[in-house]
Amino acid sequence: MAVINLTLTDEQRALRDGVAEICKRYPGEYWRALDAKREYPEAFVDDLTKAGYLAALIPEEYGGAGLGITEGGLILETVHAAGGNAAACHAQMYIMGTLLRHGSAAQKRAYLPKIASGELRLQAFGVTEPNAGSDTTKLQTTAVRRGDHYVVNGQKIFISRVLQSDLMLLLARTTPVDKVRRKTEGLSVFLVDIRHAKGLEVRPLRMMMNHSTNALFFDDMEIPAEALIGEEGKGFTYILDGMNAERILVASESIGDGRWFVDKAVAYSGQRVLFGKPIGANQGVQFPIARAHMAVEAAALMRNKSAALFDADEPCGAEANIAKYLAAEAAWEAGNACIDCHGGYGYAEEYDVERKFRECRLYKTAPVNQNLVLAYVGEHVLGMPRSY
Numbered sequence: 001m002a003v004i005n006l007t008l009t010d011e012q013r014a015l016r017d018g019v020a021e022i023c024k025r026y027p028g029e030y031w032r033a034l035d036a037k038r039e040y041p042e043a044f045v046d047d048l049t050k051a052g053y054l055a056a057l058i059p060e061e062y063g064g065a066g067l068g069i070t071e072g073g074l075i076l077e078t079v080h081a082a083g084g085n086a087a088a089c090h091a092q093m094y095i096m097g098t099l100l101r102h103g104s105a106a107q108k109r110a111y112l113p114k115i116a117s118g119e120l121r122l123q124a125f126g127v128t129e130p131n132a133g134s135d136t137t138k139l140q141t142t143a144v145r146r147g148d149h150y151v152v153n154g155q156k157i158f159i160s161r162v163l164q165s166d167l168m169l170l171l172a173r174t175t176p177v178d179k180v181r182r183k184t185e186g187l188s189v190f191l192v193d194i195r196h197a198k199g200l201e202v203r204p205l206r207m208m209m210n211h212s213t214n215a216l217f218f219d220d221m222e223i224p225a226e227a228l229i230g231e232e233g234k235g236f237t238y239i240l241d242g243m244n245a246e247r248i249l250v251a252s253e254s255i256g257d258g259r260w261f262v263d264k265a266v267a268y269s270g271q272r273v274l275f276g277k278p279i280g281a282n283q284g285v286q287f288p289i290a291r292a293h294m295a296v297e298a299a300a301l302m303r304n305k306s307a308a309l310f311d312a313d314e315p316c317g318a319e320a321n322i323a324k325y326l327a328a329e330a331a332w333e334a335g336n337a338c339i340d341c342h343g344g345y346g347y348a349e350e351y352d353v354e355r356k357f358r359e360c361r362l363y364k365t366a367p368v369n370q371n372l373v374l375a376y377v378g379e380h381v382l383g384m385p386r387s388y
Contacts, residue, residue, distance in 0.1 A: 002308040015071055016075075056075060063117055077259075081257075152218045152221040153221075171236075190228055192223050199219045200216065200219075245320075254328045254360060291333065298326065
């Protein structure tokens with residue numbers, strides 16, 4: 001039975017405080033400099049890894065902490081609430097589920113301890129394609145079995161952290177779509193060692209935010225047959241299996257962003273004096289911040305519910321999607337209130353508001369577009385006709 005705790009346990013508070021201590025060593029100046037140069041936060045990620053936080057979801061038998069998605073979300077929320085950006089390393093948490101639930105015993109023994117220790121990084125998730133977008137079943141990258149290996153050809157787009165990872169989770173079609181009964185069949189998932197991969201070209205993309213994003217091109221890239229996770233042709237269900245975790249963790253980041261914006265706006269509105277009084281006394285400034293705070297708190301409750309269901313191994317698809325939607329909207333509302341409160345200073349780099357504003361906007365688009373969440377709720381929760 002899922003139980004939703006309304007307050008943090010002593011262990012969770014210690015976890016949050018430990019992450020916050022690391023974040024103090026990486027203030028706004030650190031993130032600002034990286035953003036300007038579009039560089040990866042190596043030092044920050046290394047510190048989180050050494051402290052064991054990125055191995056939070058890995059079972060203890062493999063060197064991890066064996067914690068739940070609730071604690072994973074708390075880690076990411078804390079990073080964002082402190083002004084950082086956990087998108088540099090969050091994928092390791094939600095990718096992990098595919099390996100944990102569907103990987104072989106040999107794969108787990110070979111990779112999980114090294115991922116937990118930081119010897120290997122699993123941060124790249126190769127799914128999205130130029131001609132498929134949100135319709136994953138239409139992806140065109142192929143993996144053809146030839147003896148003891150697969151040959152991969154195709155393209156991926158908007159794939160983050162490839163140049164900073166050792167391993168990548170890759171989804172490719174192993175059976176042509178016209179030869180399967182359902183379009184969700186015939187897709188397979190592979191755990192690919194990309195350190196010495198031949199036939200893989202990585203082209204960095206300069207995006208609105210510093211996200212280490214790339215386009216990938218596969219030209220007869222060979223991967224060993226043992227890279228296949230689970231059964232051939234069932235990769236789509238394996239990937240779906242981890243999407244609830246992804247949505248809960250991303251919702252946690254948005255909640256952290258929302259709290260950062262609200263705290264920043266409250267502090268500034270109390271310090272900035274115009275016409276003889278703090279601007280926070282004006283309802284035109286105060287009310288948007290108050291509304292943003294309420295939206296963040298409401299989203300956090302749904303995140304907590306979805307995480308509790310996930311950790312209790314109960315169905316949580318609707319809750320995870322709703323949490324992601326509400327949290328992304330709440331962060332965006334809080335970002336707008338924060339910029340309005342700061343006026344012209346909200347656009348100045350040194351205040352970090354414009355950076356966080358750019359970063360939080362991503363989650364209205366990815367990992368799932370807000371409209372697709374609405375369509376999911378309409379069809380699968382409310383029983384309305386399928387819209388796409």
